Amino acid sequence: MSHDPDATDPVSRPVGTMTAATDPAGDQAGEPERTILLPRISTDPVDELVERVRPQLGRAVDALQVAAALEAAGHTDRGAQVEYGYSDVFVLAAEVYRRLGPASPGADATGAPTPGTGRWDGLRPVWHGPLYLLPSATFPAVLAVVGRPGLVLGLVVAGTVGWVFSGVTAYAAYRLLGLGRPRSAARLLRTAALAGTLLGVPLALTVLPHGGLPLAAMMVCQLAYQMASTLLVFYRREWWLAATQAPAFLFGAAYLLAGGATARSWAVAVAALGVLAAFAAALHATRAAARVEERPAREPLLPEATALVGVAGYGLCSAVLLFHAQMPYLLDRLDVAAAAAPLLVSMGFVEWRTSRFRMNAVALTRRARRPEEFVALVRRTIGRDLAACVAVAAVPGAALLAGLAHAGMLSAAGTVMTLAHVALAGAYYLAFLLAGRGRYGWLCLSMVVVVALHVGVGGLLGVAPLLGQDGSALADTSLHLGGVLLLQALFALGLLPVIGQVRHYR
Template identity: 55%
Template sequence: MSGGDVETPQVTAGKKPPRQHPAGKRFTAGEHPAPVLHPVVLPQISTDPLDELVDRLRPRLRRAVDGLQVAAALEADGCTDRIARVEYGFTDVFVLADEVFRRLGPQALEDSGPPARARGRWETLRVLAHGPLYALPSVVFPAVLAVLGQRSLVLALALAGGLGWMYSGTAAYAAYKLLGAYRPRAAAVLLARTTLAGPLIGAAAGATVVAVTGGGTALILLTAGQLAYQMAGTVLVFYRQEGRLAATMLPAVVGGGVYLIAGAPARPAAIASAVAGVLAAYVVALASTRGRGERDELPGGPVLTTWRRGITGVTCYGLCSATLLLHAQAPYLLTRFDVAAAAAPLILVMGFVEWRAEHFRGAVVGLTHRIGRPADFRAAVWRRILGDTLACLAVTVVPAIALLGSLAAIGKLTAAGILMTAAHVVLGGAYLTAFLLAGFERHLWLCLSLLAAIAVHVGGGVLLGAGPIVDPPGSATVDTALYLGSVLGLQALFLIGLAPLVSQARHYR
């Protein structure tokens, strides 16, 4: 039968053909056609399980900013790749999360804010300020060293610095995971508790140093204050309140600067302003954790259990990273100012390194929309990495040149200082790669690479009779050259670890 023919009912012998209902329904003799009814269109109720999932998640994801936040909420609820495939028909949780985020639609803003461009500029300045904020307490160190001038101070600062780096990084990572799973109250409670415990951990570290190498109560107070400031800074950065952190520490910066100019007469005022600044930052940080989230939100324990492996990896990475920096500089804190100050350029530009790392994923997601060929995509991603690395190196060079010029002006510039400063310039690029690896949760590779760099530096120093363990006269140049070589190798190891991951488009869905 051709597509244009109309079917004609066949007539059989002795039977009447069936009559046709006006609406198209057939009926036979003896049946009475029902009256023609005008259909009433009822609202259709969706039976799509994805729509039900979106409706269930909508109250919790009112402020979701991307699919990654939706993915965190799905994983916190126990959604696995298998569930995404079997129940919803998506290849994995991240693809499902992108579709859920799309169906959530535009999120209504609860309050009016500045234009997007102004907010973007503020966000950039906020991240760039992280480096100087990390360096604020160092302004007061000369006054503290003059009071506590003892070799045990070096060990105390190194131990407290390493513990603070590891402790604050772990707390921030866990809090971000809770926030991503829409547990703001649990994140605030976690940050408040870790902040309260921070000074106690610092005091314990100081007491250990005092018991082993000697010292007094002032040393214990110093390490407690160091942990208090690191946790206060972590909390205020977490809640994007860098301005408050700077305001609380401004008197300490002024006091430290006056001491550098006026000398001993200004020492008591400098130390008092530093103590007041740390206490103020600590109180403001604790106050910032209050009133977050709702009391009836879901518990955060299951989320932390889910991310237990990542939390452990962040802790180990923080410890190894702090060890890499501190083990090389600690021997020179009291004896070689030019070598000890070499870390300043890196600290000042860490905000820039964070900023470039934060924008990397968004930039590569844009590449996935514009580039179709895998080879072109890989080349574009590596060009991006190369460009960001060179930018971090170039930005770090600026304060490094300023530091070396200042040292030369006062007659303190040495070959060891130049080599150690160059090593920290290289670390500016290496830490960009480290942030990218951390974004892929490759903490094991990070730790192994850092331990390898430390082993090269320390082991090479032992073999050559130089370094933090063996330090005869004149060995500082050899030691710093070894350190420069070890961080160059570290950059290579980080890139090797990044190579299998960074150019795969599936990581940027």
């Protein structure tokens, strides 16, 4: 599969020349030859497609945006195969995105900074992990104000709804951006942010008898923060999000170390102000794109219902997977409750390795000589990335265990739960690869099976806290760890039919 780059990229070839004479007599008379420059004409239909979509997609942020635009223009998987020789529209879009070349640095008409060509620009997702962890420092102070009754229910309900709602919103917004409609994307994001936050009101009313107004306010703030972070990441304003949450992290840490009513009040107040600041910054980020003029749409703007259901189902199952194991321990077992921290810190690294996978796979097509060699190289790449994700999560995991042991708060159940979340980093790497290929059905089915086995087997053994059983926490967390390892195997099994097909990386 090695090839000459010039043979696959006609546009990059030198301008052709030819020698011509007016007539034989002129040549015999010693007339000088005339060099005629031929225009740069590509025989590759992909080059022609690139030039057609360049005015619309010259500032595309990723291949997904290009794929959405190609689908909206009527390109199908069948057309990608027959007209261009690519297996599907997504693979064609990846090649079109590559040939479009990097966008010029700065901010485009959408208000979102275009991807730069700097050395460290590709590492931007790595910092998402610490961003995800910042608000958790305020949890002890919020717990002291809200109180124990209904707190877990409020956290889980608001977290699950926010997870699903923000995921579907981001998916739909990226589709609109891919269709070259940044104004519509901005309107959708702004409306969804307001609607998602207001959705916290009826949710809060359902738990009002269990926690009162403080719990209701916490749920609204939680949804507002999830929507605000979705918008700021969408518009690549991570620094804005960090600036609004850093004070809350510092005051929350101060309360955690020192305690006291005054420190608690300050931590809660600063956290609430941080959420308001993040929400205001998120709405402000949509302003530039909201002023862009758009032509009337001739194609459906929103994704098909099946795609939205798949994204929503994936978000719901992910939330259930994480919350069902930790929910029984959030209030009584700090070492078990804190076990999610290594996963949160490493999620940015997982995102980064996922984004690098396709580039690495394309490079492998130039190294491999036979299809079976390519399959082996791709699987080896996935294995290395999987190990790297687990190793990166293991570093904060080891630090957490060491700190809890030093404080005399570490138990065997906490250790096992931490190991389970470290393993989840690898599972989510595989999940992102599956999601990139639209295999939401397999993702959801795998997670449902793992959750059902954890709860079902735990119920048979009498150690399932979700079923009201007061059994061994070590046995319960060990079942969860086994379920996560099974989940890795199921995700890997789902990748086998598609991940090693060379046509996906042409």
